[in-house]
Amino acid sequence: MSIHDHDRKMAAHRLLAALLLPLPPLLLLLALSSSVAADPPPQEVSALQAFLSGTPHLRPLGWNASLPACAWTGVRCDAANATVTELRLPGIGLAGAVAPGTLSRLQGLRVLSLRDNRLLGPVPRDVLDLPRLRALYLQGNLLTGAIPAGVSALAALQHLALSRNHLSGAVPPELGALAGLRSLRLDANRLSGPLPPTLGGLAGLDELNVSFNDLDGSIPASLARFPPGAFAGNARLCGAPLLDRPCTPAEKHGRRRLSGAAVVAVAVGAGAAALLALAVLVALCLARLRGSSGDGAKAAAGxxxxxxxxxxxxxxxxxxxxxxxxxxxxxxxxxxxxxxxxxxxxxxxxxxxxxxxxxxxxxxxxxxxxxxxxxxxxxxxxxxxxxxxxxxxxxxxxxxxxxxxxxxxxxxxxxxxxxxxxxxxxxxxxxxxxxxLPAGSLSARLHALAGSRGAGRTPMDWDARLRAALCAARGVAHLHTARGLAHGNVKSSNLLLRVDPDAAALSDYCLHQLFPPAPARPGAVGAGYRAPELADARRPTLRSDVYALGVLFLELLTGRSPAHHAAPLDGGGDAAQLDLPRWVQSVVREEWTAEVFDADLVRTGGAAEEEMVALLQLAMACVATEPDARPDAPHVVRMVQEVAGEGTSPASEEERSRGPTP
Known part of the structure; x- marks a missing residue:
C-alpha cells in the first residue's frame, strides 16, 4: 500500500468516525476495527524490521510500529494485506551491504527496487531465494563481483536491471533460462567476454542494454534485432547491428583492436550521424509545435x-x-x-x-x-x-x-x-x-566568499573541485548518450552539491524547448557559458553543452566567475571584456600558465599541479571555437576520470548508464 493510499484510508476512517459519532463507544470501536487493514504475517514484519536495522541507511524511513506494515514507506501488500508483494526503496540512502537472511523471508515478494543507493558487495544472495520475484531493480549502486548464475532460479523474473554498478566477469549464459524475461539492463559495468547466444532464445525480450562494458567478439545473430545503442561503448564487439563495425574472421574467433584510423573514422561518422539526427529531430519538433500551438492555446484559454x-x-x-x-x-x-x-x-x-x-x-x-x-x-x-x-x-x-x-x-x-x-x-x-539539496550550488561555494580572504575562510580544495567537474560531466554525458537530450543551461549555479562529493547534481536541464527563441528572452542563458556558434540560445546542441562544461572547468581552475568575463555578443570590447576562455588563452599564450590558477587552489593543491594542467588542457579543448573540434561528453568524462586517477573503466562512467525506473 502506498503512502497516498494510506492517506485516503485514514481520511475514510475519519469520515466514518464522524458518521458514527452518535453510536456507543464500543460499537464505534468495532466499526473502526473492521475497516483497518490486516497486517502481513509476523515473520514478514520482522523480516522488514531486520532488513532495515541490519542495512546501513543515511536517513530514517519512518517505519512506525504503530502503523500496519503495509502502510510503511515503500511497502506494498496484496489486496487482502496478507503478504508483502513489493518493496520499493529507491534513492533513500542505503549505504552498505544488505543484511543477509532478511529479504529472503518475504516469500511473496514480486517487485524489489533498491536502485540508486550505495549498496556494497555482491548481488545480495537473498534475492535469489524469492521464487515469485518478477522485477529486480538494483541499478545505480556500488555492487561488485560477478552476476550470479543462480539468478536463473528466479523463474518468474520479467525485469532485471543491474546497470551502473561495478559488476565484472562474464554475462552468465544461465540468463537464457529466464523464459519470461522482458527487459535486461546490464549497461555501465565491467563485464567482459562474449555475449552468450542463449540470450537470443528469449523470445519475449524486448529491451536489452549491455552498453559500456568491456565485452568482445561478435554479437549473436539472434540479438541483431536490438538497436546499436544497446551495444555501444564495447570497443571489441562487432557485427550486426553495429553496421560500421563488421566482424572480420579474426574478430569472430579472437580479439582484435581497431586501428587508430578506424576509431577516428567511427567517431567522425557517429558524430555526423548524431548531428544529422539532431537536426531532423529539431525540425520535426518545430513543425509539431507550430501545428499544435493553436490547439494548445485554445486548451489553455479554457x-x-x-x-x-x-x-x-x-x-x-x-x-x-x-x-x-x-x-x-x-x-x-x-x-x-x-x-x-x-x-x-x-x-x-x-x-x-x-x-x-x-x-x-x-x-x-x-x-x-x-x-x-x-x-x-x-x-x-x-x-x-x-x-x-x-x-x-x-x-x-x-x-x-x-x-x-x-x-x-x-x-x-x-x-x-x-x-x-x-x-x-x-x-x-x-x-x-x-x-x-540543502548544500547549495557550486557557484555559491566558489564565489560567495570571493571578497573575503581572511583566516576564517575555507577555500574549496582541489579534490572537491575535481569531483565537481566529474559530476557535471557525468550528468551531461548521461543526457547526451542515454536520451539524446541537450542540457541547455550548464553553469556553476546549476550544479548543486551534496554531502557525497560524487553525487553533485545538475538542475535546469532540457527546459529550453519550452520557451520562445532567445531574442525574446535576453539573458536566458548564463552569461559567459554560451557557445559562440549559438545564434539562438534556446536551441542548444550537444556540442554547445560541451563548451559550457569547458567554461565550468575553467571556472573551477581560475576561481573566476565567467559572468564577470562575459564578452559582448559582437565580439568587441577591450581586454577587460574578454570572456573567460579567451582570457585564459591570452595568459597561456604568454607562457604564464601558473597565473591562470586560483591562488587558493595553488596554496591548497600545489602538489596536484600536473592534474590541474591536465584539466586545463581538457577545458581548452572543450571551448574550441569550432564545434566539431570539441570532444563529446563521454570522452570528457573519461579524461576527467584519468585526471582523477580513476582510469577509464566503463563501470565508473555513470553518465552513460540507462536503467529502467520502476
Missing amino acids: STPPTRGLTPSTASGEMMGAGGGDFTSSSKEMGLAAAERTRLVFLGRHYSFDLEDLLRASAEVLGKGGTGTSYKATLEEGTTVVVKRLRDVAAPRREFAACVEAAATAAGEHRNLVPLRGYYYSKDEKLLVLDY
Whole structure:
C-alpha cells in the first residue's frame, strides 16, 4: 500500500468516525476495527524490521510500529494485506551491504527496487531465494563481483536491471533460462567476454542494454534485432547491428583492436550521424509545435485558474516574498472538474501532499534565472521541495508534459541530475517540483566568499573541485548518450552539491524547448557559458553543452566567475571584456600558465599541479571555437576520470548508464 493510499484510508476512517459519532463507544470501536487493514504475517514484519536495522541507511524511513506494515514507506501488500508483494526503496540512502537472511523471508515478494543507493558487495544472495520475484531493480549502486548464475532460479523474473554498478566477469549464459524475461539492463559495468547466444532464445525480450562494458567478439545473430545503442561503448564487439563495425574472421574467433584510423573514422561518422539526427529531430519538433500551438492555446484559454493564488500575478508580480511566508492565498474554491484539469502531476513517485498543501507551504526565494524563479517550500508534514515557477512558457500543455516527463525520466536514471518530481500546468502558471539539496550550488561555494580572504575562510580544495567537474560531466554525458537530450543551461549555479562529493547534481536541464527563441528572452542563458556558434540560445546542441562544461572547468581552475568575463555578443570590447576562455588563452599564450590558477587552489593543491594542467588542457579543448573540434561528453568524462586517477573503466562512467525506473 502506498503512502497516498494510506492517506485516503485514514481520511475514510475519519469520515466514518464522524458518521458514527452518535453510536456507543464500543460499537464505534468495532466499526473502526473492521475497516483497518490486516497486517502481513509476523515473520514478514520482522523480516522488514531486520532488513532495515541490519542495512546501513543515511536517513530514517519512518517505519512506525504503530502503523500496519503495509502502510510503511515503500511497502506494498496484496489486496487482502496478507503478504508483502513489493518493496520499493529507491534513492533513500542505503549505504552498505544488505543484511543477509532478511529479504529472503518475504516469500511473496514480486517487485524489489533498491536502485540508486550505495549498496556494497555482491548481488545480495537473498534475492535469489524469492521464487515469485518478477522485477529486480538494483541499478545505480556500488555492487561488485560477478552476476550470479543462480539468478536463473528466479523463474518468474520479467525485469532485471543491474546497470551502473561495478559488476565484472562474464554475462552468465544461465540468463537464457529466464523464459519470461522482458527487459535486461546490464549497461555501465565491467563485464567482459562474449555475449552468450542463449540470450537470443528469449523470445519475449524486448529491451536489452549491455552498453559500456568491456565485452568482445561478435554479437549473436539472434540479438541483431536490438538497436546499436544497446551495444555501444564495447570497443571489441562487432557485427550486426553495429553496421560500421563488421566482424572480420579474426574478430569472430579472437580479439582484435581497431586501428587508430578506424576509431577516428567511427567517431567522425557517429558524430555526423548524431548531428544529422539532431537536426531532423529539431525540425520535426518545430513543425509539431507550430501545428499544435493553436490547439494548445485554445486548451489553455479554457483552463480554470488554479486555487490558492496560482492566477495571473498582480501588483507584486511574485507568488512569494523573499522573506518567506505562504505561497499565496486568494481564491479557496475550485470545482472538481477544474481541479482535475489543473492538478499537480507527480512523476515517478507519489507524495502525500497535493496542490493545496504545496500552496500553503512556508516558502522562500532561492534565486531567479532566465527561465523563472525558484522557491524552497517546506510543507506542513515536513517535506521540503524546490518549486520552480516558469515564466514566458511557449509550449502548449501536451508538449510541456512530454518535455518535462522526458527530462524526469532521464534524471531518474542518474544521481548527477537533480530529480524532477512533478509539474503543474494551467493557463497562467507553470510549475516544476524538484528535490531540495540543502548544500547549495557550486557557484555559491566558489564565489560567495570571493571578497573575503581572511583566516576564517575555507577555500574549496582541489579534490572537491575535481569531483565537481566529474559530476557535471557525468550528468551531461548521461543526457547526451542515454536520451539524446541537450542540457541547455550548464553553469556553476546549476550544479548543486551534496554531502557525497560524487553525487553533485545538475538542475535546469532540457527546459529550453519550452520557451520562445532567445531574442525574446535576453539573458536566458548564463552569461559567459554560451557557445559562440549559438545564434539562438534556446536551441542548444550537444556540442554547445560541451563548451559550457569547458567554461565550468575553467571556472573551477581560475576561481573566476565567467559572468564577470562575459564578452559582448559582437565580439568587441577591450581586454577587460574578454570572456573567460579567451582570457585564459591570452595568459597561456604568454607562457604564464601558473597565473591562470586560483591562488587558493595553488596554496591548497600545489602538489596536484600536473592534474590541474591536465584539466586545463581538457577545458581548452572543450571551448574550441569550432564545434566539431570539441570532444563529446563521454570522452570528457573519461579524461576527467584519468585526471582523477580513476582510469577509464566503463563501470565508473555513470553518465552513460540507462536503467529502467520502476
